[in-house]
Amino acid sequence: MTDGPLTGLRVIDAASLAAGPLIATWLGEHGAEVIKIEQPDGGDPLRQWGAQRDGVGLMWKSLGRNKKSVTLNLREQAGRDLLRDLTDTADVVVMNLRPSTLTKWGIDHATLSERNPGLVMVHVTGYGEGGPKSDRPGFGTLGEAMSGFAHLTGHPDGSPTLPSFMLADGVAALTATYAVMMALYHRDVRGGPGQLIDINLIEPLARLIEQPVLTYDQLGTVPTRTGNRWDISAPRNTYRTSDGNWLAMSGSAPSIAMRALRAVGHPELTEDPRFAEAQQRLKNATAIDAVMAEWIEAHTLDEAMDVFEEANVAAAPVYDAEQLLADPQLIARGIYPTVADPQLGQMRVQAPVPRFSHTPGGIDHLGPELGEHNEEVYGGLLGLDAERRAALHEQGVI
Numbered sequence: 001m002t003d004g005p006l007t008g009l010r011v012i013d014a015a016s017l018a019a020g021p022l023i024a025t026w027l028g029e030h031g032a033e034v035i036k037i038e039q040p041d042g043g044d045p046l047r048q049w050g051a052q053r054d055g056v057g058l059m060w061k062s063l064g065r066n067k068k069s070v071t072l073n074l075r076e077q078a079g080r081d082l083l084r085d086l087t088d089t090a091d092v093v094v095m096n097l098r099p100s101t102l103t104k105w106g107i108d109h110a111t112l113s114e115r116n117p118g119l120v121m122v123h124v125t126g127y128g129e130g131g132p133k134s135d136r137p138g139f140g141t142l143g144e145a146m147s148g149f150a151h152l153t154g155h156p157d158g159s160p161t162l163p164s165f166m167l168a169d170g171v172a173a174l175t176a177t178y179a180v181m182m183a184l185y186h187r188d189v190r191g192g193p194g195q196l197i198d199i200n201l202i203e204p205l206a207r208l209i210e211q212p213v214l215t216y217d218q219l220g221t222v223p224t225r226t227g228n229r230w231d232i233s234a235p236r237n238t239y240r241t242s243d244g245n246w247l248a249m250s251g252s253a254p255s256i257a258m259r260a261l262r263a264v265g266h267p268e269l270t271e272d273p274r275f276a277e278a279q280q281r282l283k284n285a286t287a288i289d290a291v292m293a294e295w296i297e298a299h300t301l302d303e304a305m306d307v308f309e310e311a312n313v314a315a316a317p318v319y320d321a322e323q324l325l326a327d328p329q330l331i332a333r334g335i336y337p338t339v340a341d342p343q344l345g346q347m348r349v350q351a352p353v354p355r356f357s358h359t360p361g362g363i364d365h366l367g368p369e370l371g372e373h374n375e376e377v378y379g380g381l382l383g384l385d386a387e388r389r390a391a392l393h394e395q396g397v398i
Contacts, residue, residue, distance in 0.1 A: 004031020005359040015096040022173035028066035029352040029361040040071040043370040064367020071371040078397045096124040109196040119194040120183040128200035143168030143201030155227045175204040234285040245301035246318035263311035264295035
């Protein structure tokens with residue numbers, strides 16, 4: 001992109017797997033130049049992550065969008081020297097190596113900022129810097145467990161449930177992305193220096209699940225799994241329809257809960273003290289749930305949705321991927337554009353989020369091939385001649 005709000009910003013994506021690269025992806029969608037650092041022997045493990053088509057990783061194609069791929073072996077001193085040269089030209093660098101490794105290799109923020117005082121460094125780790133676990137490896141699964149998410153997810157008589165997508169990584173990346181923008185604002189608007197952003201995979205997700213901590217701290221009780229219910233909203237569940245589909249409903253606002261009761265033919269319950277008042281409704285969640293389930297299972301998904309939409313009830317179908325792509329609302333907004341790709345021909349991916357009225361994000365290209373931009377970056381940006389590049393390649397550095 002050449003006209004995004006972050007045009008002119010250079011980001012070095014020297015992280016691997018999900019959280020770190022996601023930060024760079026979102027910055028790249030809005031105009032930042034992103035240089036993706038990958039090991040010469042296979043590249044970022046994201047390339048082999050999840051579903052493949054003809055050996056091409058589909059997740060990589062999306063997360064690698066708008067990035068320039070260069071190979072660089074950070075295990076070699078010459079590779080670390082080149083990384084320092086790249087960060088000298090950059091505004092932001094994203095890393096996820098262990099703290100001890102950054103210090104040992106001389107690529108920690110303190111060292112890099114001596115050469116580039118304006119550098120903003122995002123350091124993503126499993127547990128964060130400091131504390132007895134700071135140097136231990138960590139993945140999103142551990143963050144989902146330790147944050148309290150898995151403890152709350154699942155049915156009361158079942159085991160804790162982990163998500164089947166990169167939840168902890170995604171929440172950490174979103175948190176870190178807005179942190180980058182605050183650090184750049186502090187640098188560019190207020191005249192401050194660059195700084196280190198320390199982010200782990202536990203705390204951002206735990207921040208969204210703070211209610212159990214508040215409850216335990218003040219009431220001494222530990223919330224447990226409640227399936228699809230939530231102790232702040234009723235009705236709130238997924239319900240099976242007569243044609244075998246599923247529908248989700250939320251009665252978080254009292255007015256919505258009352259509309260739902262009227263829509264399913266029980267206006268008298270809106271005057272019943274068990275359901276009319278919010279706290280009483282929560283205590284009688286099982287009863288109101290049964291009312292909703294009985295009515296919904298007697299109707300098809302389309303029939304139920306027609307009634308709920310007419311009554312302005314907060315309900316929605318539970319979609320699979322095929323249904324998601326076919327939804328008229330999402331089609332009208334162009335949420336899943338088709339992007340040309342030299343390896344796959346074309347691929348549908350999700351458009352940038354959020355939308356800007358004057359500077360919309362965009363997708364120039366999907367994930368590049370490994371080392372596709374070596375000549376452009378090492379030859380053009382750093383000015384290494386062809387002989388030097390060939391020698392570094394021969395030595396296994398690039």
